[in-house]
């Protein structure tokens with residue numbers, strides 16, 4: 135009898151251990167790629183000439199008023215997505231990893247200033263390098279787990295891609311104003327590269343993609359300053375609109391040509407136009423000026439340690455001349471997670487994770 139109980143107990147323990155391992159391997163992880171919208175501290179580890187925001191008042195609304203290297207006053211889009219899909223913590227910056235177990239809930243490869251093109255952003259971690267970094271992580275996991283369970287783990291994981299704004303913004307100012315041929319050439323140039331990057335991630339095992347499109351960048355405080363009565367730069371917005379339309383078409387094509395490829399496209403362009411044309415509806419009072427900075431619309435100078443900043447941060451759409459406040463990040467995440475098809479198509483992230 136005693137022997138039987140022991141055997142039963144051991145078997146039970148074995149089963150519990152087994153199921154813990156299995157759920158550990160299949161519960162969602164999030165791998166984040168992108169730019170300053172989702173950087174959670176990678177740039178802090180780069181040489182001193184890289185763009186950094188690891189000083190106050192950045193992070194003033196983050197727990198402990200900590201300047202973590204996030205390009206906002208508090209949490210960002212990546213944090214809200216991670217939380218909503220059930221992670222206790224936002225995936226850590228790739229450059230902060232010190233042991234393999236930290237990879238099991240995902241990793242954040244994003245770098246402020248980065249673009250799809252290697253030439254965008256200078257001394258930062260370009261998208262191609264972020265994907266190479268992921269390749270290392272995948273190889274590392276494969277060494278420690280069974281190959282089959284790594285494949286299953288990646289298949290269930292969310293690949294959160296937020297990139298392209300820096301490419302568009304940089305290239306726009308090299309075009310002749312109003313030339314739509316040049317705009318379309320620019321879109322093709324960037325998306326051809328993006329296509330190959332997504333295919334590479336797919337070949338490494340990624341299946342569920344959440345792509346956040348490029349915003350109406352012409353409505354950033356920085357872009358409004360030179361325009362009369364601080365209206366949006368509609369010529370820049372036109373380039374962004376072309377880019378987002380072509381991105382949607384690209385994702386649809388990929389889902390038809392790559393077996394098992396699933397995606398949610400977060401239409402940040404559409405989100406911006408709705409939020410900015412009806413700010414009250416989304417809880418915002420100030421959508422033109424940044425909260426922290428100097429000069430017109432607080433958009434002529436960067437947000438530095440000696441810069442003044444607003445007190446009602448939750449009422450501002452923009453924290454500085456070009457980055458959303460935590461409040462706007464949260465709204466963007468809500469719309470990408472649970473929004474109607476206008477904001478997230480063909481499904482939202484919540485639906486993508488259930489399928």
Ligand SMILES: *[C@@H]1O[C@H](CO)[C@@H](O)[C@H](O)[C@H]1NC(C)=O
Nearest residue numbers: 231232233234270273274277
């Ligand atoms: C896996 O990652 C851990 C932590 O970064 C590191 O110590 C280990 O050497 C890595 N292994 C491989 C094979 O890359």
Ligand SMILES: *[C@@H]1O[C@H](CO)[C@@H](O)[C@H](O)[C@H]1NC(C)=O
Nearest residue numbers: 310312313314315316317319
């Ligand atoms: C627009 O740009 C294209 C390609 O650079 C050029 O061939 C064309 O002449 C330009 N059109 C105008 C109206 O400037």
Ligand SMILES: *[C@@H]1O[C@H](CO)[C@@H](O)[C@H](O)[C@H]1NC(C)=O
Nearest residue numbers: 428435437438439440441442
């Ligand atoms: C704030 O600091 C920057 C860089 O340290 C400096 O260039 C600028 O003049 C300072 N501004 C004021 C208002 O003190």
Ligand SMILES: *[C@@H]1O[C@H](CO)[C@@H](O)[C@H](O)[C@H]1NC(C)=O
Nearest residue numbers: 419420444445446447449450
């Ligand atoms: C902050 O919000 C309060 C309450 O809505 C308002 O009375 C006050 O004027 C706002 N201050 C600023 C600086 O926007």
